Amino acid sequence: QVQLQESGPGLVKPSETLSLTCAVSGYSISSGYYWGWIRQPPGRGLEWIGTIYHGVNTYYNPSLKSRVTISVDTSKNHFSLKLSSVTAADTAIYYCARQTGSWYNFDYWGQGTLATVSS
Amino acid sequence: QTVVTQEPSFSVSPGGTVTLTCGLNSGSVSTSNYPSWYQQTPGQAPRTLIYSTNIRSSGVPDRLSGSILGNTAALTITGAQADDESDYYCVLYMGSGIWVFGGGTKLTVL
Numbered sequence: 001q002v003q004l005q006e007s008g009p010g011l012v013k014p015s016e017t018l019s020l021t022c023a024v025s026g027y028s029i030s031s032g033y034y035w036g037w038i039r040q041p042p043g044r045g046l047e048w049i050g051t052i053y054h055g056v057n058t059y060y061n062p063s064l065k066s067r068v069t070i071s072v073d074t075s076k077n078h079f080s081l082k083l084s085s086v087t088a089a090d091t092a093i094y095y096c097a098r099q100t101g102s103w104y105n106f107d108y109w110g111q112g113t114l115a116t117v118s119s
Numbered sequence: 120q121t122v123v124t125q126e127p128s129f130s131v132s133p134g135g136t137v138t139l140t141c142g143l144n145s146g147s148v149s150t151s152n153y154p155s156w157y158q159q160t161p162g163q164a165p166r167t168l169i170y171s172t173n174i175r176s177s178g179v180p181d182r183l184s185g186s187i188l189g190n191t192a193a194l195t196i197t198g199a200q201a202d203d204e205s206d207y208y209c210v211l212y213m214g215s216g217i218w219v220f221g222g223g224t225k226l227t228v229l
Contacts, residue, residue: 038220045223046157046165046208051216059216095164104212105155105170112164 002026004096004110012117018083022096022110030074034099037081039092051099052079086117123211125221131199131228139224140191141209147190152211154192156185159206169194204228
């Protein structure tokens with residue numbers, strides 16, 4: 001059974017960089033699939049942040065592209081999100097998910113982690 | 120800018136049928152957008168319902184179905200039950216490694 005688990009600091013100061021990690025179990029990241037990040041501000045809808053494929057091909061939401069970096073660590077079987085220059089608008093639950101390349105859907109999701117931007 | 124449109128809210132009676140739609144602010148939705156649908160209840164992560172327009176995810180009952188209706192993707196729920204009361208999100212693949220979520224539909228069963 002594929003499982004994903006997000007982790008990272010729950011509180012980030014404005015202008016700093018938010019760093020989150022998604023640990024994957026039950027499947028080897030290096031074996032394929034796309035791996036993505038999605039966020040949901042409190043009380044609002046879901047927003048795709050970005051996706052990584054084969055550890056090197058990255059795709060980012062154009063509205064966030066200048067501030068986002070997604071990377072993979074195959075030795076630890078996890079992938080990471082860095083979002084720079086955060087503001088209160090970046091406060092959200094952040095989800096990681098596995099994405100299929102055949103049908104472009106999100107098939108497995110983590111439980112999500114709340115990241116709050118506040119001084 | 121690509122905007123994926125969904126009804127903000129919808130209401131259905133128990134046992135009734137409801138169709139939620141997923142459109143584009145510019146152009147039509149087609150199977151090439153690989154529409155997928157997700158259900159989210161409060162405090163929970165989204166759950167995959169339908170992918171590639173009309174393929175049900177494992178464990179999803181056949182009273183839920185996906186289709187293309189006119190120029191939108193659609194999720195139809197027949198025989199609505201109390202536990203269908205949730206938020207529903209569609210996602211479209213726009214090509215070139217870009218995915219766009221709709222704003223979500225809050226479905227009430229009453």
